[in-house]
Amino acid sequence: MSGLVLAEVPFPPSVDDIFPPSLWESAPEWLTKFSLFLWLAVAVVLIYFLVSYRDPKIVPTKKQWLAESIYGFVREGVAKDVIGHEGLRFAPYLASLFCFILVGNIFSIVPLIQVSPNAHIAFPAVLALSTYGLYLYQGFKKHGFVGYLKHATVLPAPWFMQPLLLPIEALQAFILQPVTLALRLFANMFAGHMLLLVFTLGGFALLNAESLFLKPVALVSWAMTIALTFFELLIAALQAYVFTLLTANYLAGTLAEEH
Amino acid sequence: MTLAAVSGSLAAVGYGLAAIGPGIGVGIIFASYIQSTARQPESAGLTRTYMFLGFAVVEALALLGIAFGFVFGK
Numbered sequence A: 001m002s003g004l005v006l007a008e009v010p011f012p013p014s015v016d017d018i019f020p021p022s023l024w025e026s027a028p029e030w031l032t033k034f035s036l037f038l039w040l041a042v043a044v045v046l047i048y049f050l051v052s053y054r055d056p057k058i059v060p061t062k063k064q065w066l067a068e069s070i071y072g073f074v075r076e077g078v079a080k081d082v083i084g085h086e087g088l089r090f091a092p093y094l095a096s097l098f099c100f101i102l103v104g105n106i107f108s109i110v111p112l113i114q115v116s117p118n119a120h121i122a123f124p125a126v127l128a129l130s131t132y133g134l135y136l137y138q139g140f141k142k143h144g145f146v147g148y149l150k151h152a153t154v155l156p157a158p159w160f161m162q163p164l165l166l167p168i169e170a171l172q173a174f175i176l177q178p179v180t181l182a183l184r185l186f187a188n189m190f191a192g193h194m195l196l197l198v199f200t201l202g203g204f205a206l207l208n209a210e211s212l213f214l215k216p217v218a219l220v221s222w223a224m225t226i227a228l229t230f231f232e233l234l235i236a237a238l239q240a241y242v243f244t245l246l247t248a249n250y251l252a253g254t255l256a257e258e259h
Numbered sequence B: 001m002t003l004a005a006v007s008g009s010l011a012a013v014g015y016g017l018a019a020i021g022p023g024i025g026v027g028i029i030f031a032s033y034i035q036s037t038a039r040q041p042e043s044a045g046l047t048r049t050y051m052f053l054g055f056a057v058v059e060a061l062a063l064l065g066i067a068f069g070f071v072f073g074k
Helices: A033-052 A062-083 A085-109 A122-143 A145-153 A159-207 A217-255 B011-018 B020-039 B041-071
Strands: none
Touching: A033 A062, A033 A085, A062 A085, A062 A217, A062 B041, A085 A122, A085 A159, A085 A217, A122 A145, A122 A159, A122 A217, A145 A159, A145 A217, A159 A217, A159 B041, A217 B041, B011 B020, B011 B041, B020 B041
């Protein structure tokens, strides 16, 4: 075993790996890596858009062009396409949601950070709650309280089907939609983090193996880590898009006139 | 009398089973998107939104499996 770097690593990784201690000894309990990177994500999005729009030109600079195309993508591709013309007033909310989730997700592959704040259920849960609050509010405003409950649960179907449909529709609109919205983002980021951990730590576990034939397999494991990192980039962008798309879709369902 | 015994976490086996359905579903969704785009290339932009919607909804099942595998894995 001489010459090999033997790292004592815990394998397999567990859920506890995702609960880091406070940043320093006397820091408050909530001040962990995650809250720090959450602020960093907010700061990155805020500062980028402020800086690129501080001095807008008619012929856009590169920074301005990127900022405009991100906003334009959400405005045209999500708000206008999914909700329709009246969806344009939600474009700022959707765009900030998209940018914030995208930056937060990409943290999962940035060296030295390597974990997304969204890998904790609390952060996606708050994002999903704000979407939930928004579409409930819009529904109550548009259809009235009873009107919206009816709009969300009663489908045009024969009366004898209603006892079956009502509970399903109510469950869907008031519980499943926000829960799956939060859970989807959380589980994707969490699973991605676990996947990278399994292959990285698995490489060390193989390297430490007794059998000489197992040691080179560690290289395969680390090559997989690199491949999966690129896959994670894809997932990060896709999940930010999906979250925004579903938010727009729920809003569209709420704002629709009749079925 | 025990015929067979499994040690360790059954959640891994359970997740494998749970991923079959979403796996097939996601495959069908992307296959249909490719097929519709091949038949009518100009509809690609129109159907892309629906592809991602369907993908997200189906994929949620597999992700519920992952989450519950960890939650009830003990």
